[in-house]
Every structure is written in C-alpha cells, then in structure tokens.
Amino acid sequence: MGDARRYHSLSSPFRMKRGGELHGARVAFETWGTLAPARDNAILILTGLSPSAHAAANAEDPTRGWWDDMIGPGRAFDTDRFFVICVNSLGSDKGSTCPASIDPATGEPYRLTFPELSLEDVANAAHEAVTGLGIDRLACLVGCSMGGMSALAYMLLHPGSVRTHISVDTAPQAQPFAIAIRSLQREAIRLDPNWRHGQYKGDEWPEHGMSIARKLGVITYRSAMEWNGRFARIRLDPDERDENAPFGFEFQVESYLEGHARRFNRQFDPNSYLYLSRASDWFDVAEYGEGDVMRGLARIHVDRALVIGVSTDILFPLEQQETIAKGLEAAGAGVDFVALDSPQGHDAFLVDIENYSRAIGGFLRKI
Template sequence: MGDARRYHQLSSPFPMKRGGALRGARVAYETWGELDADRANAILILTGLSPSAHAASNAEDPSHGWWEDMIGPGRAFDTDRFHVICVNSLGSDKGSTCPASNDPATGAPYRLDFPELALEDVANAAYEAVTGMGIVRLACLVGCSMGGMSALAYMLLHPKSVRTHISVDTAPQAQPFAIAIRSLQREAIRLDPHWNNGQYDDASYPEHGMSIARKLGVITYRSAMEWNGRFARIRLEPDQREENEPFGFEFQVESYLEGHARRFNRTFDPNSYLYLSRASDWFDIGEYGEGDVLKGLARIHVEQALVIGVSTDILFPLEQQETIATGLRASGADVDFVALDSPQGHDAFLVDIENYSRAIGGFLATLNP
C-alpha cells in the first residue's frame, strides 16, 4: 500500500500563540481532485482531535478514509469540481510535528517540552500549508468537531482567505460539560503510572489511561438514545465474561467500549492527545470580541455558510451551533442552518452519511468555483 501523505514545511521559527516557537516543523496533508488554473476551487477540511489527513481513499492509498463516502466524483465533496485538501492538525502524531516528534535542538522527542498548543496554532499551520500551494482564497473551509473551532480561528486570523464556510458539529467555545469530560480523559492518562510525566515508551506505555480516556470519549460521542437502541440491558453470554474477575464485564455495552479502547490504544500518542485535548478547552472565540462570543463571530467575513448540528449531541450542543449561525449572519453572511435529529449524537457526521451528504452536497452545488 502506498502513502498519499504529503508534507508542508512551516516557517521557521513558527511562533505559537501561548509562547515559544517550533523550528523545522511540518504538517501532513492529502488531496483529492485537481486544482483549477485559477487555484480557486480548493476546499480545506480541518479534522476532529484524532483523525489523520486520510479522509478518503485515493490512487496512492486505497485504504478506507475517515470520511470515505463524502469525498469523490459525484459525492458531497465532488472531486470532479473541487480540489479537496485535508490537513492533519499541528500537534497530532499522524504525520505533523507533535510532542512525539524529535526536537531539533536536542535530537530527542519533545514530549512535555513541546510548546503549549492552541487551536490558533493549528489554524495558522493549515493556512501556511494552503498558501504554500499557491491558494490565496479557499472556495470553502470545512471544520468538523475540534476542526470547526480551528476553522473559526482560521477565518478570524486570516481575513478574506475564505469564500464560504461549512461548520460541522462544533462550537465557538468549550462549555463546562465538554471541559469536564476532557479533563477526566486527561486525568486518566496522567494518573496511569506508565505515563511517567510523558516519559513513556513502547515497553512501558499508559495503556490503561488511554483506554479509559477513549471509553469516556466514545460515551459522549454517541447519544443515550443510541445506547438504549443498540444495547438495552443485554448481558454477555457466560463464555464472554471474565472468569474470576470481581466486578468484571457483564453487559454488552461494557464489552463494546472495551473493543473501541483496544482498537484505539497505541494508534495515538498520549502526549499528543493531552495537548490537543487541552487546546480544545482553551479555545474561545469570545477572546476576539471583548469577551462576547457573538461579537467575536461577527468579525468573521464569508459570503455564505452552512452550519450543521445534531439535536442529540451532548458534547457540542445544538444551541452552540445556533450561536455560530447567528454570529455569522450578523457579519453579513448568507447562512443555512441545518438541525438534524440523527440518533448517533456527536459522531453523526461520521455515521449519518445520507443526511450530511444531502446538506453539504446541496450547499456546495450552489457554489461557482
């Protein structure tokens, strides 16, 4: 299997919002479709916390992407019309410079010496990658979950660089419930003795902490409605239970979470997870509006926007997406707000492809690259 991943070298030093700078840093990205002669048909996708830049399969890498059914000829992100780019977040270990990367000053991994990371840094790194391709103005900027917050920062920090915007299941600032969940996830990792203040390795790795962090995440990514519908109170068969294990797994939902945790473990660097998680908590568009979120949003200027939310999302509640729509309208954008009733909660954008395709494909069909 080939690797479709490409890299953009960031300016060096690359200044970070909260102090410090990176030297010799880079971000990974992948692309689909062709860039037109005017370089005016580019769509940039910014991801949630854990995905890589591999949003869909392509000739170099035919493996399934995290948004596979959304990108391609005739799909919502129609690659016959648009040049689609997905950038891996700065701070993520999926090819971009992150705490697991080597610090050129020492030759050893940064670990906790990595500078404090803000989503504004993620936005600035993605902007450098886009402008490095000779793209002055994006036809559309798309942000999913954490990437939606990064997208708001991108448009604020780089005026006139984006024509239209698609906001997917995100928020203009983290609310206390989301902060509380992410705080517990970070605590689970930090309290694992193998985390060792970030000084772990493959032989001594914080499996337990990462497992609990992932389980907490999965619980909040879906809705109570879906948990009830999928699992009810169904118990495991006797041969599926852990013999001689006090308080061991008894219900199917417990086994499901364990399976998710096992698949996630060792696929994401724990320190990178901590940095990106905290960056999500810190983000607040109100900082750009004298403490007022709507004033901050009103400083963003795009021609059109599509804001999608899900009524069952407990991590990024629908009212937060309504706030984004209201703020963008106040700045003069023509905004479509779509509230979906998908039972899958926050993860609906990865699962309810039919409804998201209809909304996003319909919106993009009206654009003239």
C-alpha cells in the same frame, strides 16, 4: 485522484500563540481532485482531535478514509469540481510535528517540552499549507468537531482567505460539560503509572489511561438514545465473561467500549492527545470580541455558510451551533442552518452519511 500523505514545511521559527516556537516543523496533508488554473476551487477540511489527513481513498493510498463516502466524483465533496485538501493538525501524531516528534535542538522527542498548543496554532499551520499550494482564497473551509473551532480561528486570523464555510458539529467555545469530560480524559492518562510525566516508551505505555480516556470519549460521542437502542440491558453470554474478575464486564455495552479502547490504544500518542485536548478547552471566540462570543463571530466575513448540528449531541450541543449560525448571519453571511435528529449524537457526521451528504452536497452545488 491526488496524492497520499504529503508534507508542508512550516515557517521556521513557527511562533505559537501562547509563547514558544517550533523549528523545522511540518504538517501532513492529502489532496483529491485537481486545482483549477485560477486556484479558486479549493476546499480545506480540518479534522476532529484524532483523525489523520487520510479523509478518503486516493490513488496512492487506496485504504478507506474516515470520510470516504463524502469525498470523490459526484459525492458531496465533488472532486470533478473541487480540489479537496485535508490537513493533519499540528500537534497530532499522524504525520505532523507533535510531542512525539524529535526536537532538533536536543535530538530527543519533545514530550512535555513541546510548546503549549492552541487551536490558533493548528489554524495557522493549516493556512501555511494552503498558501504553500499557491491558494490565496479557499472556495470553502470545512471544520468538523475540534476542526470546526480551528476553522473559526482560521477565519478570524486570516480575514479574506475564505469564501464560504461549512461548520460541522462544533462550537465557538468549550462549554463546562465538554471541558469536564476532557479534563477527566487527561487525568486518566496522567494518573496511569506508565505515563511517567510524559516519558513513557516501548512497553511502558499508559494503556489503561488511554483506554479510559477513549471510553469516556465514545460515551459522549454517541447519544443515550443510541445506547438504549443498540444495547438496552443485554448481558454478555457466560463464555464471554471472566467469572474470576471482581466486578468484571457483565453487559454488552461494557464489552463494546472495551473493543473501541483496544482499537484506539497504541494508535495515538498520549502526549499528543493531552496537548490537543487542552487546546480544545482553551479555544474561545469571545477572545476576539472583548469577551463576547457574538462580537467575536461578527469579525468573520464569508459570503455563505452552512452550519450543521445534531439534536442528540451532548458534547457540542445544538444551541452552540445555533450561536455560530446567528453570529455569521449577523456578520453578513447568507447562512443555512441544518439541525439533524440523527440518533448517533456527536459522531453522526461520521455515521449518518446520507443526511450529511444531502446538506453538504446541496450547499456546495450553490456556491
């Protein structure tokens, strides 16, 4: 099926969009399927903020991946036909160089001396990994959530390197609501006394801040429809409550969020979270179009594109995906726009596998 986590060494120095550079940096990636002799069957997947490159099980790592039911023989990303690559974002602590990595100049972790990170840097690092595999042109570039913005940057910065594109639950620029939520998430981490201006270590970990950040994220990743359907106003059983805790958890939805936060804590480096979160806020296709999003999108040239959005997504609203679809179409691409009514909100692409498989598999069978 392919290789488990592998690494691509980035050019050194690797220069960053907002100034600064990295030396001896790398990105982690995994692959599935076989690269054709002509090297023309590669699909690159760029992830959301927190996932690793382990999108699906493979021979070296049989554990389930975050998009396991989408990748494999006969699945939407058919590995009998395509060579699928997933690259972990530069700045993520899932194997790529990030704020928790050792700075070769000091022998200490970068922490907040890590250069300011943009999604353009994420895109350039992924492009280096792809060209390092000997691939000049991708059959398809796929971007989910934050990765969808990174994918737009990839196509803007490397024209001609992508034949077709699949845009999943993303946006051409961060809107005020998304920026506001991410700002609160970062504030929760920064105000945790254990954050210590990024100098946390060992047992001194900003767990409360990360917990609140994760809860805010989970709330916005799902829809009000789903919260109502799953939890209504159901209260916890008396033995599940801490009667001695002032204002303690009383409703099932509170307990659910706490469980999510606990599973996330210690699983993601807080400084990496801060850097990637802010990079998402900064990204704006309008920078490439003299302040106009549509003019920026007009600079992206692919043969075909599939743009998928969800009507219940409050973080990346459907109208933002409509903008991407219109922009790519105006630039000459044949565009399929799919608006799903999945109740799961922004997280639908991880949950509503049936509908996403139908749309993505159908699109890829035509390219």
